[in-house]
Amino acid sequence: MSNHLYSQLGWLQAAPEDFSAQCRQLLTEPAPLGLRLQHLANHALDENQLNKLAKAIQKARAAGTSMAPLVPFRLGILSNATSHFIVPALVATAARHGIALDCIEADFDQVMQEALSPSSTIHQAQCDAVLVAVDYRGLPLNAALGDAEAAHHTVQAALGHLEMIRNGLRTNSKAICILQTLPRPVESAFGSLDMALPGTPRQLIDEVNRGIAQSVAGTEDLLLDVAHLAETVGLADWHDPTLWNMAKLPFASEFLPLYADHVCRLIAALRGKSRKCLILDLDNTVWGGVIGDDGLDGIVIGQGDATGEAHLHVQRTALALRDRGVVLAVSSKNTDNIARQPFQKHPEMLLREDHIAVFQANWNDKATNIKAIAEELSLGLDAMVFLDDNPVERGLVRKMLPQVAVPELPDNAALYARTLQAAGYFEAIAFSGEDRKRAEFYQDNARRVTLQKQAGDVDAYLVSLNMQMTLQPFDDTGRARIAQLINKSNQFNLTTRRYTEADVAAAQQDPNAFTLQVRLADAFGDNGMISVVICRRQQADWDIDTWLMSCRVLGRKAETAVLQELITQARAQGIQRLIGRYLPTEKNKLVEDHYAKLGFTLVDKQADGSTVWELHVQDAPLVDLPIAILRSGFAPKADEKFIVS
Structure with a gap:
């Protein structure tokens, strides 16, 4: 698959043709500004569109206009690279996630000075979090090739450098530190031997990244895995040597919307805005075909068939989400007993009835069913994600229930699961035993609600x-x-x-x-x-x-x-x-x-x-x-x- 899913945020709808005009009109309409900002931001915006929306937000802020219901958040940015171009993208993208973001930039390549000085711009701003956007070019990562001991000392020195930054932030403010992993450069010194030979950039950066992840684990600080992001879209595309040489831009501008979205996912998760429930359509989503027409033997699911395996991957993804605490529900236009048959009888089904907290199979519209699911689970609509292959149903839910996240799906069912996961609706900043049990908590609660309705x-x-x-x-x-x-x-x-x-x-x-x-x-x-x-x-x-x-x-x-x-x-x-x-x-x-x-x-x-x-x-x-x-x-x-x- 091409990088378009990621670089163009393919899980979002394309921006409306009159996007620029809507940005200009934001301050002239009576409806709550925050809701309109969030609506506009909830499209696949490129760098220019993000800049336009950020300017509109800046004007609204200067005019003293309330951003409600967006939640205010102040983010400091420390970087060894140019960060000016990142700020508008972050401000505009944050609105998509329900955040009114204010960014405070440190001067170029003043990371350590800003972190250690109590009177620095970052500390005086009383930030909620500080993004430490340091890449491999901002750390001392030179070691003698083939010298394992020297390589170890180099890695420890780099990690010590980052720890000094974090200590400065902890000492001088209450801000949470968002620490990035390091995308490694494309170029290699020895080819395949780079991975094994001590002292190569590949080996050093891999060790530093493991150290960063370990240092953040169990603390309040957050990990932004930019290394994984760069590898997902391809290191050769991520790194643009021309942009670095000309303007010290740390990655290709094509991926600015993606980078901003990943930062804002963390901020939203920090403010409790991660989604909690995945609602599944059934026909042509969980399985191929229409159970009411094709019957139990006619639907396509399971090993040995490309379409069947694609839908099996959707089920496997849903179960993996449930294992980490996401609640599963069903909303299907179907006769209830027919819709349940694959869950009960199909040998290739991974999902079973006891995995589903609320099962809504009837002839009501999907929006009505989703509202019933939210009520039964005692969750807000903004906790819901709805996965449906039908663009008409997706459009209806978006119109009737704008709080519900509805990912765009491609024509190819093999990409459904990847698109859902790429969207990052269920971003987590921690994982506990209670998180693991959350799906069961809500499922048990749904049973309580059902019992209460039956009790006089x-x-x-x-x-x-x-x-x-x-x-x-x-x-x-x-x-x-x-x-x-x-x-x-x-x-x-x-x-x-x-x-x-x-x-x-x-x-x-x-x-x-x-x-x-x-x-x-x-x-x-x-x-x-x-x-x-x-x-x-x-x-x-x-x-x-x-x-x-x-x-x-x-x-x-x-x-x-x-x-x-x-x-x-x-x-x-x-x-x-x-x-x-x-x-x-x-x-x-x-x-x-x-x-x-x-x-x-x-x-x-x-x-x-x-x-x-x-x-x-x-x-x-x-x-x-x-x-x-x-x-x-x-x-x-x-x-x-x-x-x-």
């Missing part, structure tokens, strides 16, 4: 779940997951304040902070960590700085159980009032009345919709709940059960 008595249903809630303060073991939840949770999040792992550790150690991590298990399985709370002491009050919960547990009185724990702990520590704040965003309207429903009293309301609430803890009643409460690490230490009788 909600309280009896909740009791039948045999819920057990574990409550404990922040600890080292849970820190990474706590930070992940804080940065990913958008809907059930009262303030949507974002904190790094370092911030979480600080709260954990702060004697004036009360912290709470909450886990929930039930008869259907373990939901994992479902809530995080941070309270900060202000004299005799606890100011609830952060309160977020997983939407998977809505309607199960989990929020009431968390409040009762806050009341219990507040009384034990002599706290008189809980002060709750609601800071409205585009996504958290769900919790607009959260404090009112829990018995708090409104004490202040601002023009922007933000509110302040209070609850006097001595007057707050404790009620029976259908949840067994297990505490760990608190005083008083006790296991209590609040059960509906």
Whole structure:
């Protein structure tokens, strides 16, 4: 396959013919600017189009126009190469991913100076993250050919150079470091021997890249694997010696949209905007043919047939995504029992019914089915990716549900899986045991929703779940997951304040902070960590700085159980009032009345919709709940059960 899928972002629709005119009109229309920016950015834009959109964003920013619902993010850029041409592409591309990006550039080839100086431009800007865009030409990578010891010292010196940059960033700011791997040069000294001989550029760069990946693992810093990106499109195409010699551009301008998209995927993932659910069409997507017409023996799938193997690859890709926590669902125009037959009976099928969290096979339009899937999974539409071979169905979903990601698919089914993966909808910045189980969490939740619909008595249903809630303060073991939840949770999040792992550790150690991590298990399985709370002491009050919960547990009185724990702990520590704040965003309207429903009293309301609430803890009643409460690490230490009788 040619590089067009990557260089031209082939999973996106082509830009509209009047793209330039739409950019000029952005500030003249009444609709929310952020949504229109995101719509325009969500096309396959070339360098010139990215520049036009970035200029429109710059004008809007200069005019003080709100970018809502785009999430603000400040990115510093340190590079040994020219980075001016990258900035407009990053700013425009970020809008595609729901981010209002502000870039701060350091001077050319001033990487170490900017990182180490507390008064540098990068540090004074208080960036959320810093992109360290250093390639092999910015590191000391010379060693005696064939000398293994000298090669080892060279690699360690290069890694030490990068670690010094990271230490400078950590010391002088709270910014997360985005560290690139190094695309190796095309030219070789010994041909095939380059890979084995110590001291060759090939051998040195490969070792440095392994060291970079190892140094980032288990930290808050992020890895941007530019080496893999360059190898994917071809090193000879990636490196343009003319552009480097003339303008110190680190890669061919053809790949600027691709590079910008990969950077912005990381930023979006950092802000919790990675997709969580893959919705599959069936006919001519998961298998070849139409099950309703061709029957079980007539559909094409499996080994020994090019078309069958292409669709098998789609299934294999879906299962691989599920193994890393992506939820699978089905939306198909079909009779339900017929659509299920291949899952139940076809010997070549890899996907089975128990892999699918929600199965929607009916004659409703796809948009209606997708909304039902989102509701049953308690996920937002912006968590969905819809894979369908039919351009008419893709167009309908894009029009009716613009929040849903719908990749363009080529005519050749052999490229469906590659196109889906190239789009990067499920970009991850970390992977934990809970991530691995996420698909099962949502699948179990869908079963709970189904059972609840069948149950006439909600309280009896909740009791039948045999819920057990574990409550404990922040600890080292849970820190990474706590930070992940804080940065990913958008809907059930009262303030949507974002904190790094370092911030979480600080709260954990702060004697004036009360912290709470909450886990929930039930008869259907373990939901994992479902809530995080941070309270900060202000004299005799606890100011609830952060309160977020997983939407998977809505309607199960989990929020009431968390409040009762806050009341219990507040009384034990002599706290008189809980002060709750609601800071409205585009996504958290769900919790607009959260404090009112829990018995708090409104004490202040601002023009922007933000509110302040209070609850006097001595007057707050404790009620029976259908949840067994297990505490760990608190005083008083006790296991209590609040059960509906």
